[in-house]
Amino acid sequence: MARVVVLGAGISGHTAALHLRRLLDPRHEVVVVSPNSQWNWIPSNIWVGVGWMKAQQVTFPLRPVYDKHGIDFRQAKAVALHPEGDATTVKGFVDVVYTDPARSGEVQGIEYDFLVNATGPKLNFGATPGLGPDGHSLSVCTYGHAEQAAAALAEVIRKLKAGQRQTLVIGVGHGTCTCEGAAFEYTFNVEHELRAAGVRDRAEVIYLTNEYELGDFGVGGLTFKQSGFVTSSKLWTESLFKERGVKSIVRAHVQKVEEGRLSYETLDGVEDTLDFDFAMLLPPFRGQDLQAFDREGADITAEVFAPNGFLKVDADYTPKPVEEWKASDWPSTYVSPRYPNVFGVGIAFAPPHPISTPRKAPNGTVISPAPPRTGMPSGLMGRAVAQSIADMIKTGSSVPTHHASMAEMGAACVASAGAGFTTGTAASMTMYPVVPDYDRFPGYGRSLTETTGEIGLAGHWMKHLLHHMFIYKAKGRPGWSMIPE
């Protein structure tokens, strides 16, 4: 009998757990450890953040799903890995602290034969003084944050209706943030709501980003064919900003946020402040605060995890200039180079380097996006690792059998630009591959056939369909495994 422990129940962890349970016979155990009792379809938090959806529409309780599928759910937070065991056991184990109200604070060591680290990001609001809901800005990273943002937006609209002018700043709260696509979506959903409320003329909407230019999205921008031309996501995005009258500040790092004012610096070294009435600024991510210890109890955190707290996997972490980046730098099996029974998937794995070109201000401040690895890529990684572990358990092999490199997979991204069944729009984008491969696709790094983009109501319907489809899948309802990641 083998026990597989999955840390985290987000897109990658939950996908891995469901597939493991499907692929392994019942005598093997699948244990999920997550501090949260709810599953959250995070892409739809954008709609919660403008009041178009309620939190209950983007969440559901995890325990009934896991009970139904025979998965052992522990509502707890992982705090330390012991991949070599300790003086009392040769098996690897993970220390957890329960967040389940019935066992709150209880500490337990859970032994494993295989471990999947899918702990997702730590929302590092602390990287920028004053950033976040506990400071002076809002967020849509969790459904709770999104509900607060919706309430604040409603108050802004009330003031605008009363004749007051308001400045809304939406974007990222640090020079090393990722998920610019989410900030972009929220910007245009807010702008759409302001127009729907008839108050757009009194509101100034500013998109503040660490991207070098609009349309970068942390993937170095996209190139695709449109109307007989090869065009760029930069031109495409600027067109939308121009059409909707949204101002922007690019190449920016937010230094601090105070009540109604943020300070920032730009890539060319200029510092300034920006006053706001409403600010939704995404935080930078880092790995969860997990420590690792060897059999003797020595701290090996720095060997198992990268400095940013993400788990080192089968990537090429050799520092190299942009010109030498290769698609093969990116991991494909997500196995730890040190421990063949430990895997890292989703946001929890350490990428070898960014996808967008890294840049620094004259004083050394890094102002460039970290690589996104959410949504479809996260799900594909979770599935591939589950398939590998199932094969390794069945055959006794120590070599992963399935691969899911971001340089060999595509991603479908539907970025909402306003909600409404007849009035909504969204940018439907596909890219292949996520990480450019200039050897396979000389010139642009991606397939011009599979990399596409268009804006319209169809995109809104597609995003809505995906919302229902993925929640159905995550609930493990009949036929769930037929729905692709």
Next chain:
Amino acid sequence: MTAAPAPQAAEEPRATPAGLLEPSAFEAPVPTERTVRLRTNLPLQAWRFAAVGIRMTRMILRSHG
């Protein structure tokens, strides 16, 4: 006789924040009214929904190996 109220300092016009890009400065093309209307035209968008669905399915299947 009451003293005349001190004149209020006129609010200084706020300087443009560093790096602020006015959307009108972009050279990107702006869609015509017809293009914007077509983006929410139900029959056309129903067709685009099918087309986008096929395109995404093809890409998803390719990514699933």
